[in-house]
Amino acid sequence: MFYNISILPRRVLLVLSTSVILAVVVTWASLRAEGGPSTPVPAAVAAEPGAVGVSVLIAAEALAEGVELAPDRIKAILLPEHVVGEDFLRDTETTRRALTQMRAMRAIPKDTPFVHSDLRPLSVKASDPTDIAAPPRAADRLASGMRAISVPLTRETSISGLIAPEDRVDIMVSYGLADGVRAVRTVLAHVRVVAIDGAGGGNAGARMITLELHPEGAKVLALAQGTGNLVFVLSPPGGGGLPRIASDVPLLSTQISGQPEAPARPVTVFRGQAGLRGEGAELRGAGIVARPVDHSGDAVAPVAR
Secondary structure, eight states, X not given: OOOOGGGSOHHHHHHHHHHHHHHHHHHHHHHHHHHSOXXXXXXXXXXXXXXXXXXXEEESSOBOTTOBXXXXXXXXXXXXXXXXXXXXXXXXXXXXXXXXXXXXXSOXXXXXXXXXXXXXXXXXXXXXXXXXXXXXXXXXXXXXXXXXXXXXXXXTTTTTTTOOTTOEEEEEEEEEOGGGOEEEEEEEEEEEEEEXXXXXXXXXXXXXXXXXXXXXXXXXXXXXXXXXXXXEEEOOSOOOOOOEEOXXXXXEHHHHHOXXXXXXXXXXXXXXXXXXXXXXXXXXXXXXXXOOOOOTTSOOOOOOO
């Protein structure tokens, strides 16, 4: 049996039409959900016209790592305020100008907001560990086979603080002898200054000086430091070459003061009478007084025959 739809009430027709439309929409939505991804990645959605939002800068195209941010690779988009992160770059003239001096540290997809962690200045090289030079070590400043040794430095011994790294110096030692006589001699010559007080600056307040020496020279300096007071003498620049162990004759204070040399102290040698006959004159000339020993009271052991 067929009914004439035209005679049905208008309200019934409206209900039937709405039901058919809802059924079609539900069926289409279920089919789309089955064919699409289960967890789609949300993209930056612009705010609707007239809505309140924040203008941020995004990538106008996909950017590879290391690409410079030219003006045509930057664009602005209005995002809802609740989705704008603290590290997003707001659209200002200053920010745009700063971005043109940046490069991408990693790949940036298209329409992705720029953040500080994705960018680095053009003047900064890549962060590849092979491109970053290791900080220089103190040992790298020494020539092959050389050693570094540090000794105290004072205003009096450092030429009023005029000694600086890379200078060449001669090292003298001043020490005391008997009867208040002082002596001075050069122990090392043409020694290179590596650093002063560990800071590489030649100021008068520095308290340590580091010198470059070969192993034998380092031993000589260590002995000289324990013998007396070290004095540093600035050498002329240039010349190069290795430091030398000096072998000059010590200069005594009596030689520059005009004082007579101290007399030699007599030394008494107790030897037999026969042993002094041929050596008496030589010993007396050396300041040694020979006194024979009286053996008359000594017991004499009998000699077996």
